[in-house]
Amino acid sequence: MRATTFGQSALLLLDIIDILKLKKIPYAVIGAMAVSCYGIPRASMDADAVISLKNNTSSVDDLKKVLSASKFNVIVKRGDYSDPLTGLILIEDKYGNQVDLILGIKGMRSDAFKRIKKISFQDTEINMIGVEDFIAMKIYAGGRKDIDDAKSVIDVSNEIINYELLRELTSAYGEREISILDNLI
Numbered sequence: 001m002r003a004t005t006f007g008q009s010a011l012l013l014l015d016i017i018d019i020l021k022l023k024k025i026p027y028a029v030i031g032a033m034a035v036s037c038y039g040i041p042r043a044s045m046d047a048d049a050v051i052s053l054k055n056n057t058s059s060v061d062d063l064k065k066v067l068s069a070s071k072f073n074v075i076v077k078r079g080d081y082s083d084p085l086t087g088l089i090l091i092e093d094k095y096g097n098q099v100d101l102i103l104g105i106k107g108m109r110s111d112a113f114k115r116i117k118k119i120s121f122q123d124t125e126i127n128m129i130g131v132e133d134f135i136a137m138k139i140y141a142g143g144r145k146d147i148d149d150a151k152s153v154i155d156v157s158n159e160i161i162n163y164e165l166l167r168e169l170t171s172a173y174g175e176r177e178i179s180i181l182d183n184l185i
Helices: 009-022 031-038 058-071 109-113 131-141 146-157 165-171 173-184
Strands: 028-029 046-051 073-078 086-090 098-103 117-121 124-129
Touching: 009 028, 009 046, 009 058, 009 124, 009 173, 028 031, 028 109, 031 046, 031 117, 031 124, 031 131, 046 109, 058 073, 058 086, 058 117, 086 109, 086 124, 131 165, 146 173, 165 173
Parallel strands: 028 124, 046 098
Antiparallel strands: 028 046, 073 086, 086 098, 117 124
């Protein structure tokens, strides 16, 4: 366990990534860490990643067992019909650090895991969500902070964004999201 006190959710995420890699579960870091990677550094009390259990021998229950055996508190929540998330695994260590593993986001294309960006964090290679996927996802989330995050990433990472791909990915979420994107760019 890398974390030694509260406020180290990013270190807990590295422990979780070790498990995901061992189980060969595709993942992509999202949330505040992605904003920091592509936009403006932003602190958060938790760390977030989206995972894919499609085409994997592991199930949610298998992953929960492995995480629990690693002495983490684990809660699985399933999204209902109206929830944009298909489910969530909340993981907490003994210090109160938290990682949210998102089981899926309605509208997110499965090929997002092919567009990840490998970055180094604390001498560990991690999979960061692709910039276009991240912006589209944040627009879909639609909260004020989410839209601010999307705008800051567009402003700071403008030269690396493939706007045709961004528009295509955003359209998968709906017409409202395209309208928001048009206003941001």
